[in-house]
Amino acid sequence: MAQETADGAAPPGQEADERIQRASFLSRLLNRPELGAAAGTIVVLVVFAIVAGDTGMYSALGIVNFVEVASLLGLLAIGVSLLMIGGEFDLSIGSMIAFAGMTIAIPAAEWGWPMWLCILLAFTVAILWGLFNGWLVIKTGLPSFIVTLAGLFMLRGLTIGLTRLLTGRTQVSGLREDAEGDWLAGILGGEVGHGFFTWMGEVGIIAQRADGEPSVSGVPMSVIWFLLLGAIATWVLLRTRLGNWIFAAGGDKQAARNVGVPVNRVKIMLFVGTAVMATLVATVQVLDVGSADTQRGLLRELEAIAAAVIGGCLLTGGYGSAIGAMLGALIFGTVQMGFFYTGVNTDWFQVFVGLMLLVAVLSNNYIRKKATEAK
Amino acid sequence: MMAEQPLLEARSVSKRFGSVIALSDINMAVRPREVHCLLGDNGAGKSTLIKTFAGVHQPTEGELRVDGAPVQFGSPREALDTGIATVFQDLALVPLMSATRNFFMGREPVIGRGPFRRFDARTAERITAQEMWKIGIDVRDPTQPVGTMSGGERQCLAIARAVYFGAKVLILDEPTSALGVSQASMVLRYVARAKAAGLGVIFITHNVHHAFPVGDSFTLLNRGRSLGTHTKDEVSRDELMDMMAGGKEMADLEAELKAAAQQETDPKAEQAETQIAEDLHQESQKVH
Numbered sequence: 197m198a199q200e201t202a203d204g205a206a207p208p209g210q211e212a213d214e215r216i217q218r219a220s221f222l223s224r225l226l227n228r229p230e231l232g233a234a235a236g237t238i239v240v241l242v243v244f245a246i247v248a249g250d251t252g253m254y255s256a257l258g259i260v261n262f263v264e265v266a267s268l269l270g271l272l273a274i275g276v277s278l279l280m281i282g283g284e285f286d287l288s289i290g291s292m293i294a295f296a297g298m299t300i301a302i303p304a305a306e307w308g309w310p311m312w313l314c315i316l317l318a319f320t321v322a323i324l325w326g327l328f329n330g331w332l333v334i335k336t337g338l339p340s341f342i343v344t345l346a347g348l349f350m351l352r353g354l355t356i357g358l359t360r361l362l363t364g365r366t367q368v369s370g371l372r373e374d375a376e377g378d379w380l381a382g383i384l385g386g387e388v389g390h391g392f393f394t395w396m397g398e399v400g401i402i403a404q405r406a407d408g409e410p411s412v413s414g415v416p417m418s419v420i421w422f423l424l425l426g427a428i429a430t431w432v433l434l435r436t437r438l439g440n441w442i443f444a445a446g447g448d449k450q451a452a453r454n455v456g457v458p459v460n461r462v463k464i465m466l467f468v469g470t471a472v473m474a475t476l477v478a479t480v481q482v483l484d485v486g487s488a489d490t491q492r493g494l495l496r497e498l499e500a501i502a503a504a505v506i507g508g509c510l511l512t513g514g515y516g517s518a519i520g521a522m523l524g525a526l527i528f529g530t531v532q533m534g535f536f537y538t539g540v541n542t543d544w545f546q547v548f549v550g551l552m553l554l555v556a557v558l559s560n561n562y563i564r565k566k567a568t569e570a571k
Numbered sequence: 572m573m574a575e576q577p578l579l580e581a582r583s584v585s586k587r588f589g590s591v592i593a594l595s596d597i598n599m600a601v602r603p604r605e606v607h608c609l610l611g612d613n614g615a616g617k618s619t620l621i622k623t624f625a626g627v628h629q630p631t632e633g634e635l636r637v638d639g640a641p642v643q644f645g646s647p648r649e650a651l652d653t654g655i656a657t658v659f660q661d662l663a664l665v666p667l668m669s670a671t672r673n674f675f676m677g678r679e680p681v682i683g684r685g686p687f688r689r690f691d692a693r694t695a696e697r698i699t700a701q702e703m704w705k706i707g708i709d710v711r712d713p714t715q716p717v718g719t720m721s722g723g724e725r726q727c728l729a730i731a732r733a734v735y736f737g738a739k740v741l742i743l744d745e746p747t748s749a750l751g752v753s754q755a756s757m758v759l760r761y762v763a764r765a766k767a768a769g770l771g772v773i774f775i776t777h778n779v780h781h782a783f784p785v786g787d788s789f790t791l792l793n794r795g796r797s798l799g800t801h802t803k804d805e806v807s808r809d810e811l812m813d814m815m816a817g818g819k820e821m822a823d824l825e826a827e828l829k830a831a832a833q834q835e836t837d838p839k840a841e842q843a844e845t846q847i848a849e850d851l852h853q854e855s856q857k858v859h
Contacts, residue, residue: 227716431689435689435690435692436681436688436689436690437679437681437690439690440668440672440675440676440679440690441677443665443667443668443672444665444668444672444676444677447665447666447667447668448663448664448665448666450661450663451661451662451663451664451665451676452663452665452676452677454647454659454663455663455676455677455678456648456677456678457676457677510667514665514667514668515667564667566719
């Protein structure tokens with residue numbers, strides 16, 4: 197055997213099949229799920245550089261604006277992409293954003309709890325909600341689409357009902373002072389790099405405002421979390437056992453179970469992941485705006501799924517990437533702000549999103565066909 | 572060879588599902604370096620028997636022995652842990668995942684410590700390519716999805732995985748039934764190789780032509796009962812064919828078709844064909 201191997205020729209008992217080409221670097225690249233989203237991102241950035249280059253969209257302020265928009269959707273999309281690869285949906289994350297926001301705002305504003313405690317409470321509730329979703333999907337064996345659709349309504353209703361019951365309103369504001377100086381609020385929200393941006397303003401790399409402050413005062417923490425969690429998610433997916441289990445659970449759960457993959461545990465974990473991501477987004481928004489609203493996060497679950505699909509996730513599970521979902525979110529953010537800068541009516545944004553999604557699904561479908569059929 | 576201790580043995584195994592008798596008083600054994608073919612038509616009880624070996628079902632009566640000691644498998648995992656590896660027809664492969672990721676699915680090698688503990692992709696790819704090479708398959712790219720591999724390659728991947736993870740007894744459920752000739756011979760070659768490596772193989776098939784070249788002994792099942800075990804020097808291929816439920820049917824069919832061909836000009840010919848179709852239909856009704 198060793199000798200045969202050393203020859204470097206065809207393996208024992210079989211001639212090399214001349215019909216099969218060795219996989220080239222290019223074809224490997226084409227097999228990456230995020231390729232479409234990467235191409236889309238480049239196209240979108242270039243198009244707006246041409247049509248909106250002089251509108252300030254690509255100034256430091258403009259870039260921070262659209263990256264921040266992208267990061268908030270992207271955080272959701274990262275969680276959603278992992279869950280979709282694991283073969284499930286979570287439609288309740290939009291409602292979770294509102295619920296988590298209120299879980300932070302009401303104790304802080306009405307009962308005078310310290311901000312960090314409110315945030316921890318919100319994350320605890322999110323973990324419990326994720327566990328409940330996962331448990332329900334696995335116990336009932338029903339499609340997660342339906343189970344979490346029920347969750348979408350229940351959680352939204354609970355948010356509105358409880359908020360009105362406890363405060364008599366549907367909006368809780370005045371949280372900015374509560375967050376002031378809070379350690380956890382400082383980590384999850386706000387900005388970093390103020391000194392660096394001040395320096396850049398002074399030496400003229402970025403524009404300065406009339407009062408001498410730089411046009412951009414720092415990088416929003418949501419962008420930092422977006423990049424950090426995206427990197428972690430990608431690492432987990434591609435380089436850990438858990439990642440392999442996520443692909444296996446979504447690809448064929450029976451096959452995965454037969455070889456000892458703890459499919460149920462993996463799926464429940466992923467439901468917790470999406471709920472936690474929604475809560476992170478809620479926290480950032482509450483700290484940023486200083487208020488919580490029962491209508492926040494409306495339709496965000498669908499935008500996040502769209503971003504994940506544009507990023508290469510298959511609706512049937514087992515295939516996709518976190519980087520792709522991040523790029524999908526970046527496309528969203530760029531186009532949304534690009535429409536704003538170019539003065540195109542933002543009504544058209546949804547038309548664009550719909551078309552983009554359709555193109556993505558069609559090309560994903562083609563890729564899946566290619567991957568599952570013997571060549 | 573026959574004196575050797577069986578790796579896996581069924582003693583008077585019966586299995587009932589409610590009032591349905593799926594298996595009745597089955598005795599069979601597989602020894603090291605033996606390919607034991609389990610033959611029978613659809614519905615003969617082959618699947619039930621191997622699921623009993625695999626730990627999916629527990630025998631209603633009788634017992635299983637591994638290395639001579641009685642065992643009871645509560646789950647497929649327990650059977651696997653004692654070295655009884657079953658490759659079912661679905662192969663437990665995920666088409667969208669790479670050959671490597673499938674090979675190590677659920678048993679991924681890791682390196683690093685604490686939060687940096689990670690899937691050792693390089694080792695995994697090397698071992699996969701190496702194990703596949705051993706069975707005569709050149710995995711051009713260990714990261715290619717299993718879905719792009721041929722049926723024979725997939726079957727071999729599933730078997731190679733079972734062998735690599737320490738199987739003593741390999742149970743192969745119809746490994747060649749969905750394959751073309753050259754693909755089937757790829758699998759059969761590998762079965763012979765596993766045997767040479769000292770494994771016991773239980774090879775389930777309804778195709779005598781696949782079973783005969785690699786088999787050392789043959790157990791025939793018909794309607795949940797064993798028609799006995801024969802070694803290769805005792806029986807011929809045709810005798811095995813005849814013993815299988817299909818043997819007589821095929822002979823009858825042949826005779827009928829011949830008769831029909833002779834009456835080609837006869838208006839009755841059409842009637843004869845209808846008759847055959849009806850017979851076949853009834854046969855399939857019986858099976859399901």
